[in-house]
Amino acid sequence: MTSPAAPAAQPPALARRAASVGSSPVRDILALTARPEVISFAGGLPAPELFDAEGLRAAYDRVLAEAPRRVLQYSTTEGDPALRAAVAARLGVRGLPTGPDDLLITAGSQQALTLLATTLLEPGDTVLVEDPTYLAALQCFGLAGARVVPVPSDEDGVDPDALEELVARERPKLLYLVPTFQNPTGRTLPAERRQAVAGTARRHGLWIVEDDPYGELRFEGSSVPWIASLGAAADRTVLLGSFSKIMAPGLRLGWLRAPAALRRACVIAKQALDLHSSTIDQAAAARYLADADLDAHLARVRAAYRTRRDALLGGLPAALPDGSTWNRPNGGMFLWVRLPGGHDATALLREAVAHDVAYVPGAPFHAGPPDPATLRMSFTTHTPEEIREGLLRLAKVFR
Numbered sequence: 001m002t003s004p005a006a007p008a009a010q011p012p013a014l015a016r017r018a019a020s021v022g023s024s025p026v027r028d029i030l031a032l033t034a035r036p037e038v039i040s041f042a043g044g045l046p047a048p049e050l051f052d053a054e055g056l057r058a059a060y061d062r063v064l065a066e067a068p069r070r071v072l073q074y075s076t077t078e079g080d081p082a083l084r085a086a087v088a089a090r091l092g093v094r095g096l097p098t099g100p101d102d103l104l105i106t107a108g109s110q111q112a113l114t115l116l117a118t119t120l121l122e123p124g125d126t127v128l129v130e131d132p133t134y135l136a137a138l139q140c141f142g143l144a145g146a147r148v149v150p151v152p153s154d155e156d157g158v159d160p161d162a163l164e165e166l167v168a169r170e171r172p173k174l175l176y177l178v179p180t181f182q183n184p185t186g187r188t189l190p191a192e193r194r195q196a197v198a199g200t201a202r203r204h205g206l207w208i209v210e211d212d213p214y215g216e217l218r219f220e221g222s223s224v225p226w227i228a229s230l231g232a233a234a235d236r237t238v239l240l241g242s243f244s245k246i247m248a249p250g251l252r253l254g255w256l257r258a259p260a261a262l263r264r265a266c267v268i269a270k271q272a273l274d275l276h277s278s279t280i281d282q283a284a285a286a287r288y289l290a291d292a293d294l295d296a297h298l299a300r301v302r303a304a305y306r307t308r309r310d311a312l313l314g315g316l317p318a319a320l321p322d323g324s325t326w327n328r329p330n331g332g333m334f335l336w337v338r339l340p341g342g343h344d345a346t347a348l349l350r351e352a353v354a355h356d357v358a359y360v361p362g363a364p365f366h367a368g369p370p371d372p373a374t375l376r377m378s379f380t381t382h383t384p385e386e387i388r389e390g391l392l393r394l395a396k397v398f399r
Contacts, residue, residue, distance in 0.1 A: 017123070017143050017145045020142065038353070038356045038357065039357050039358075039382060039390035039393065040357070040358040040359075040381065041357070041358060041360075041382075041390060042358045042376075042378065044183060044380075045378070046244070047305075047381055050300065050301050052292065052297050056288055059285070059291060059292070060287075062291070063283040063287050064280070067283070070283070072280060073279060074276065075279040077267050077270050077275065078101075078103075078104055078105070079105025080105065080282035080283055080285075082283075082286035083253075083283075083289070084101075086289040086290065087103055090289075091257070095229055096226055096228060102258075103255050104255065104263055104270065105254075105276075106253075106254045106255060106270065106277060107252045107253070107274065107278075108252050108253065109213055109240040109241060109244075110140070110254070111254065111270075111273070112254055112255070112266075113136075113176075113240065114140055115256070115266040115270055116209055116262075116266065117140050117141060117143070117146070118144070120174055120207060120262070122145075123144070125147065126148075126171065127141050127146045127147070128150075128166060128167070128174070128176070129149070129150055129176045130151060130158050131152060131366060131367060132153075132185065132362060132365035132366045133178070133184075133366075134178055134182075135184070137176055138367060141176075146173075149170055149367065151163050151166055155187055155327060156188075157179060157182070157187055157188070157189035157190075157193060158189065158193065158197065160193055163197065167200055168204065172206060174206065174207035175201065175206055175207070175208050177189065177197070177211065177227070178211045178213075178214075179194065179210060179227065180214055181215070181218075181332025181334070182214075182332075182334075183214070184360070184362065184376040185334065185376075186327055186332050186333075186334040186336055187329065187336070188331075189224070190224065191225060194224065194230065198227055198232040198233035201236050201237070202232045202233060205236075207237075208227055208228075208236060209237075210227045212240060213240075213242040213244065214245060214331065214332040214333060215241075216245075216246050217245060217302060217331045218330060219302055219331045220306070220330050220331070221331075226239060235259055236259070238257065238258040238259075239258075240254065240255070240256050241254060241256075246294065246297075246298055246301075247288070247294070251284075252277070252278070253277060253282065305333070305379070305380050307384055308384055308387060309329070309335070309379045310384075311388060312335065312387050315387065315388055316337070318391070318399075319394045320339065320394075320395075320398050321339055321340055321398050321399060322340070323341075324337060324338065333379065333380045336362070336375075336377075337362075337375045338362075338373055339398070342373075343372075343373050345359070345361040345362060345372060345373060345374060346361040346363055347372075348398070349361055352393075355394075356393060357394050357397070359375045359376065360375060360377075361375050361376075362374025362376060
């Protein structure tokens with residue numbers, strides 16, 4: 001006789017940090033609003049009709065014709081030399097002298113953030129962030145087991161005095177900022193506050209991660225120097241950039257510029273993560289930067305986005321409840337709305353989707369206590385006519 005089979009043992013549970021970090025509410029909302037009739041102000045998506053598809057197709061065709069064996073093969077972890085040289089040149093023109101060897105090409109700036117969390121953070125380390133802040137950064141730091149503390153912030157970004165006090169009290173490992181046309185608020189940290197942030201980092205021995213995916217999307221006003229360009233912070237600031245907003249997010253290419261020792265550690269971490277970013281995509285991006293006029297392309301994108309921002313700003317007074325407030329960003333992709341007291345943007349979202357319009361509630365962007373009356377609106381994906389129609393639908397929910 002055979003004895004009955006023993007019951008199968010359950011596999012080990014997920015790591016606590018994996019079980020404690022949820023899906024992105026933005027991604028969940030995008031899935032909810034995938035119906036073509038929905039006018040969505042939710043996703044931070046570049047306008048697909050503005051992609052230079054012909055220029056990118058020509059770049060891929062050329063690298064496949066000229067060097068198929070190279071671009072279809074494994075490559076170095078640091079990244080395509082021609083692409084790093086092109087990025088370094090653009091940074092130099094914009095006021096930050098950079099050599100190709102100062103850069104690491106990544107699978108989007110999101111991977112760069114993951115590499116930094118891997119190389120800089122131990123479980124339990126403290127990270128400071130703006131309030132509110134980029135949602136995927138909160139996920140990244142959560143998966144690293146970090147303790148995330150928000151820095152009190154206003155319409156201009158982090159409060160330098162509050163930052164100084166928090167750094168002295170909490171002894172954080174790093175400060176994460178999106179200082180130019182921030183996601184989710186669209187605000188920009190003024191030059192004098194950047195200087196103050198750099199001074200705090202120097203006095204207290206703090207890493208600064210300066211995430212800049214939107215800096216080349218300025219519609220008006222003068223550019224503000226990177227924190228990485230300031231002498232007080234040059235040796236402790238990591239600058240992140242992306243091709244997603246200026247070329248196409250499907251390329252999944254970004255970069256980080258970091259001091260040598262940290263950059264070498266990130267190279268090793270990337271080797272363990274994915275060996276290297278796509279050889280052919282890097283080669284095509286480098287070819288595009290050499291053959292096409294990216295600045296002319298960006299001028300067209302900025303002009304379209306400015307018109308769309310203006311359409312959104314023009315229609316908000318009639319769409320939102322009396323007493324609502326919002327900002328007027330000088331660039332980027334987002335603006336930030338605060339509804340009057342008693343309104344809950346999360347609770348109202350379901351009704352909005354029923355009217356075929358959507359936005360992102362502001363609560364998930366907060367590392368501390370959320371503000372339920374806030375919401376993020378993106379103005380890039382739809383034409384001015386569609387934006388106006390979307391606001392008419394939103395008025396049926398809010399007014």
